[in-house]
Amino acid sequence: MRTSSAARPPRAAPSGPPRRPRPPRPDWSGAARGPLPALALFAAVRLAGILAVILTNALAGRPLVRNLAHSWDSRWYLHIATHGYGHLIWITPQGTVQTDWAFFPLYPLLVRALVTASPLTPGRAALLIAWTAAGVAAYGIHLIGRHLYGRAVATALVALWAALPQAVELTIAYTESLFAALAAWSLYCVLKGRWLWAGSLAAAAGLARPSGFAVAFAVCLTAGHQVLRRRGRVPARLWAGAAVAPLGWLGYVLWVGGRTGDVLGGYFAVQSAWESRFDFGAGSLRFLRVLLLYGGGVVYPAALLIVAAALLLFALLCLDRAPLPLVLFAGVLVLLVIGGSGSFSSKPRFLLPAFPLLIPMAHALTRTWWRGRSRAVVVYGALALTSLLFGTYVTAVAHSPL
Incomplete structure (x- = not known):
């Protein structure tokens, strides 16, 4: 026999105020799958590099961060930021006059x-x-x-970039990190078809470094390839992005030319005074001959190994059929390093923004990780330790020109 609802005893009223529903727990799984692990690893490696330089300076009784902010080219950038252009020259022992017009303006403008x-x-x-x-x-x-x-290769790519032997230059007052940031985001916009952003960032990269035209070159040639492939049926923003891309580099070169009285050749004359010109590899061959005959301590053989590794990685990048803008960007930087004159110890620094060269290594590191995590950790740990030791030695011990 069923009990009617009227016969059921009433429920006791709840005592106290009603409980509020608990807020949902934050879901960190998406963040863990995003860039945070890669950026955290990057920050940890580079922070370790900074601390290594500071500790070495402390042991040597030198100012702790002086060679991070006031070494070599940093002094020129800081002087431009404080006093503007045209107020600093340097006369070399050979009588050559070097001026601050050789340094592009974006970094000192941001500092100012x-x-x-x-x-x-x-x-x-x-x-x-x-x-x-x-x-x-x-x-x-x-x-x-x-x-x-994919995510695994992306993480490996960032990790390898942090552990390059010359990556210490990302943590000193130089333009490589600024140029790399503008280049990476411009190339990403090219890959996503955001042409106006790609061209604007390429123009900014052209104001950051003399090699900044490599980004504009990649943007313009990729745009031209799209025009040919689509038989001219491309959006107007592609044309606009390609037109804007070279304006930063070209504008500064023409401005310096106007100041020197030689609009087209003035900037290149300024660079020649710094022994920086494109000589089709003659300077690199002279350096190689001297190195083989007389040796060069630690820094110069290491620089030669880094340049040789860049050539090999570029060949692997081409064989990997990487996207056209990445190949063009990295190829121009490698060509400038091989075919340009100047101090060979600085050439690894010029290769630092050429992150596409690391794509073949990122693939290899990812495969090593899946085969055995301990092996991948050992490999990457050795690379990171080498980077920290070499960077500290070059910056705080050898005081080599970077």
Whole structure:
């Protein structure tokens, strides 16, 4: 016999205020699958590099961060940021006059703006910009790697970039990190078909370094390839992006030419005074001959090994059939290093923004990881330790020109 609802005893009223529903727990799985692990590893390796330089300076009784913010080219950038162009020259022992017009303006302009808007000194502002740009570059590199090859290769690509032997230059007051950031994001926009952004970032990269035209070259030739492939049926924004891309580099070169009285050749004359010109590899061959005959300590043989490795990696990148803009960008930087004159110890620095060269190594490291994580950790640990030791030696011990 069923009990009617009227016969059921009433439920006791709840005591106290009603309980609020618990907020949903945050889901960190998406973040873990995103760029955070790669960026955290990048930051850890580069922070270890900074601490190694500071500790070495402390043991030697030198100012802790002086050679991070006030070494070699950094002094020229800081002087431009403080006083502007045309106020600093250097006369070499051979009587050659070197001027500050050889240095492109974007980095010192950013330093000047940050100093004006904050209580930071020029040296600290320069370091903050360089460190921030390095992180932005790592994020852009991760996006490119993930877009093309997936999360694992993207993480390996960022990790390898952090552990390059010359990666210490990402943490000193130089333009490589800024240039790499602009290049990575411009190339990412090319891969995504965002042509106006690609051209604008390429123009900014052209204001950052003399080799900045490599980004514009990659953007313009990739745009031309799209025009040919689609038989001219391309959106107007592609034409606009290709037109804007070279304006930064070209504008500064013409401005320097106007200041020197030789619009077309003035900038290249300024660069020649710094022994920086494209001589089709004659300077590299002379260096190789001297190195083989007389030796060169640690820095110069290491520089030669890095350049040789870059040539091999570029060949592997081409065999891997990487996307056209990445091959063009890396190829121009490798060509400038091989065919350009100047101090050979600086050539690894010029290759630092050429992150596409690391794509074959990223594939190999990813395969090693899946075969055995311990083996991959040992391999990467050895690369990172070598990077820290070499970077500390070059920066804080040998004081080699970078």
